[in-house]
Amino acid sequence: MVSDCVHCGFCLTTCPTYVLWGEEMDSPRGRIHLIGQGVSGEPLTDSMVTHFDRCLGCMACVTACPSGVRYDRLIEDTRAQVERRHSRSARERAVRAAIFALFPYPRRLRLLRGPLRAYQRSGLQKLVARTGLLDRLAPTLATLESLAPRLRGVPRPPARVRARGERRAVVGMLTGCVQGAFFPDVNSATVRVLAAEGCDVLIPPSQGCCGALSVHNGRRAEAQRFARRLIDTFARTGMDYFVVNAAGCGSSLKEYDELLADDPAYARRAADFTAKVRDLSELLAELGPVAPRHPLPMTVAYHDACHLGHAQGIRAQPRALLRGIPGLELRPIADPEICCGSAGVWNVLNPGPAAELGDRKAKAVLATGAELLVTANPGCLMQVAAAVHRRGGTIALAHTAHVLDASIRGLPPATLTSAR
Numbered sequence: 001m002v003s004d005c006v007h008c009g010f011c012l013t014t015c016p017t018y019v020l021w022g023e024e025m026d027s028p029r030g031r032i033h034l035i036g037q038g039v040s041g042e043p044l045t046d047s048m049v050t051h052f053d054r055c056l057g058c059m060a061c062v063t064a065c066p067s068g069v070r071y072d073r074l075i076e077d078t079r080a081q082v083e084r085r086h087s088r089s090a091r092e093r094a095v096r097a098a099i100f101a102l103f104p105y106p107r108r109l110r111l112l113r114g115p116l117r118a119y120q121r122s123g124l125q126k127l128v129a130r131t132g133l134l135d136r137l138a139p140t141l142a143t144l145e146s147l148a149p150r151l152r153g154v155p156r157p158p159a160r161v162r163a164r165g166e167r168r169a170v171v172g173m174l175t176g177c178v179q180g181a182f183f184p185d186v187n188s189a190t191v192r193v194l195a196a197e198g199c200d201v202l203i204p205p206s207q208g209c210c211g212a213l214s215v216h217n218g219r220r221a222e223a224q225r226f227a228r229r230l231i232d233t234f235a236r237t238g239m240d241y242f243v244v245n246a247a248g249c250g251s252s253l254k255e256y257d258e259l260l261a262d263d264p265a266y267a268r269r270a271a272d273f274t275a276k277v278r279d280l281s282e283l284l285a286e287l288g289p290v291a292p293r294h295p296l297p298m299t300v301a302y303h304d305a306c307h308l309g310h311a312q313g314i315r316a317q318p319r320a321l322l323r324g325i326p327g328l329e330l331r332p333i334a335d336p337e338i339c340c341g342s343a344g345v346w347n348v349l350n351p352g353p354a355a356e357l358g359d360r361k362a363k364a365v366l367a368t369g370a371e372l373l374v375t376a377n378p379g380c381l382m383q384v385a386a387a388v389h390r391r392g393g394t395i396a397l398a399h400t401a402h403v404l405d406a407s408i409r410g411l412p413p414a415t416l417t418s419a420r
Contacts, residue, residue, distance in 0.1 A: 002036045004069045005029055011061035011071075016339045016357050025051045028061035028071050035078050035083040049086050052078055054350065056343035057216050059310035063337065072311065079218030079330035099345050100219065104209035104226065109181035117151045143351040147382040154184040157191050161201040168287060172239040172276075174253070175232075177209050178378045179246045186378070189405035190245045190280055196268070196291040196408050197284060202237045210244075212252035213344050215259060227256050228266055231273050242273065245280045245401055247308035248344055253277045254312065273346050279308060280401055281376065285317040289324060294410040296403065298329035298417070301370035301395075303361070303384065305377035306339050318376060318400050325407045331368040335360075342379035358387030366393045371417055373397045 011028040012018050018027040025034065034048050042048075052075070061071050088096070102108055150409050157175075171194060175187050194201050211226030234242065244250035252259075254277050260270035278286065300322060308314050322330055341347050341357030361384055373395050375381060385397050396417040406415050 001070055001074055002032055002039060004067055005032045006067055007033075008029045008066065010064045010066055012334070014064045014337045016056055016058060016060070016341070017353070019338060020353055020356055027351055028055075028065075028069075031055060031078075032071065032074060035074055038078070038081070039336035044082065044086050049082055049088075052082060054353075056272050056306075056339050056341070056346050058306035058339035058343060060306065063310045066100075069154045076218070076220075079216075080220045081218075083218040083220075090281070092402045095349065096217075097349070099348060100214065100217075100222070102368070103179055104211070104213055104222075104347060105181050106175070106177045106208060108233065109177055111150055113181060122360075136214045143348055147347070147386050149182055149385065152185065154188055155183065156205070157187060157203050159205060160205055161191050161195050161203070163198045164195050164392070165290070166198055166291075167200055169240045169283075170200045170238060171243045171283070172202045172204075172234045172237050173243045174210060174249060175203060175207060176246050176249055176378070177213075178380040179249075179295065183378050183381065183399070186245060186399045186401055189399065189401040190243070193280070193401055193408060194243065194285070194405045195289075197287060199287075199291055202234070204233050204237070207233045210249045210253055211259070213247045215252055215255075216248070216344050218374075220259075223252070224259060224263070227270065229261055231256070231266065231269055235269070239276065240279050241283055242276045243278055243283055245376065245399065247279070247305035247312070248312050248371055248379065250277065250279045251307040253310035264318065267392055271389065279312060279317075279322055281318040282312075282314055284321055284404075289321075291408045293325050293407045295327035296325050296407050296413055296416075298372060298413040299331055299368075300372045300374050300403070301333050301339070301365055301368040303333055303365065303373060303375040303380060304336050305375050305380050306343070308376050310337075318374075321400065321404060322374065325403065328403075328407075330369045333361075333368055334364045340380050340383045342377070342383035344379060347379075347383055354383070355387070355390070358383050359391060362387035362391050362393060366391070366395060371396060371413070372403075374400055374403055376400050382395050 007029045015027050024030040031051055055075055059072050094199060179186055180183050191201050208229055209226045210230055211223035215223035236386060244253055254274055257271040257274040261268045300318055304315055339357060340361040341354035347354035388395055398416050402416060
């Protein structure tokens with residue numbers, strides 16, 4: 001696959017790190033050149049690993065490539081090699097160990113809600129921000145603190161929610177890790193929309209991580225363990241579809257058949273599972289709307305999450321759903337192919353460049369003059385919200401499910417613009 005790259009340069013203008021630095025080795029074709037050196041027997045140097053680590057994995061280059069180079073496979077395989085063969089510094093190992101001991105575990109993340117909510121409400125957060133100490137002493141922690149959304153109490157959805165009216169499908173639903181812990185209102189809105197559109201929704205409380213963060217960071221064996229557990233959890237539910245409302249998770253779930261292809265006990269089951277996976281907007285477009293939409297007279301800018309637009313090729317469906325709401329005006333965002341800088345945990349591992357990309361995206365979003373920014377990934381919501389705040393801008397943010405839910409329930413625009 002390395003030889004498929006003809007070094008045409010079509011990927012350069014869509015690559016976030018090349019746009020930032022103009023460095024050839026921080027472009028997709030430059031990284032492919034380094035991968036080729038590794039295949040030819042060159043040792044894995046610190047410099048090579050740095051260029052691989054700087055890749056956001058946004059897959060904009062895959063969309064742009066006229067030769068069909070599967071850069072996504074190349075970078076995932078390369079990162080797996082890095083994790084197996086490269087010795088990182090003690091600090092890097094500690095940071096990565098902390099990240100992967102926390103983020104792929106929904107229960108551990110939920111335990112943070114109480115202390116974080118108290119920190120936000122006590123006024124201590126504003127005091128710490130004014131001192132600037134956290135940025136100077138612990139930039140990784142400062143990044144996490146700035147990204148954390150304002151938390152609200154939202155009841156967890158029941159294990160099964162019945163369809164309203166005639167049942168059209170039975171769907172399993174991923175509650176997610178970050179989504180479930182920090183954006184439970186997105187899951188609640190998703191359940192209500194699915195039920196209104198004639199779906200029985202199955203939500204086993206025992207479900208865990210899908211493995212997206214792990215596989216995107218070269219931790220393949222860990223991702224496989226998570227995948228097997230999730231397949232087992234939904235094995236006997238009788239679901240017709242498996243619905244995902246987080247773009248990064250959805251792209252990995254649709255590749256379970258490849259992730260577990262060499263596992264004799266799970267290869268067939270993984271392929272069957274993958275065939276049922278749908279993004280929320282994808283399924284709603286596939287089923288067609290039956291729930292009446294009430295007017296939402298407001299201006300909305302829609303941001304393509306990279307792992308929805310580039311990795312899954314889902315762009316038309318969410319826009320069609322939003323345009324189907326009476327009174328809603330959809331406005332385009334400039335340079336939509338450039339990542340906002342979230343990219344899973346990339347913004348935590350690379351806070352400086354991530355902030356630059358976030359500021360770039362926030363500027364483009366604010367230039368639309370829209371009242372509301374809509375996207376389909378929790379990482380994007382946190383990243384853009386933090387960047388807008390840094391710029392002193394004002395725009396409400398919501399998930400696609402929030403907007404559809406408000407329209408179906410006949411709620412006013414203020415429900416979306418004042419709560420988030």
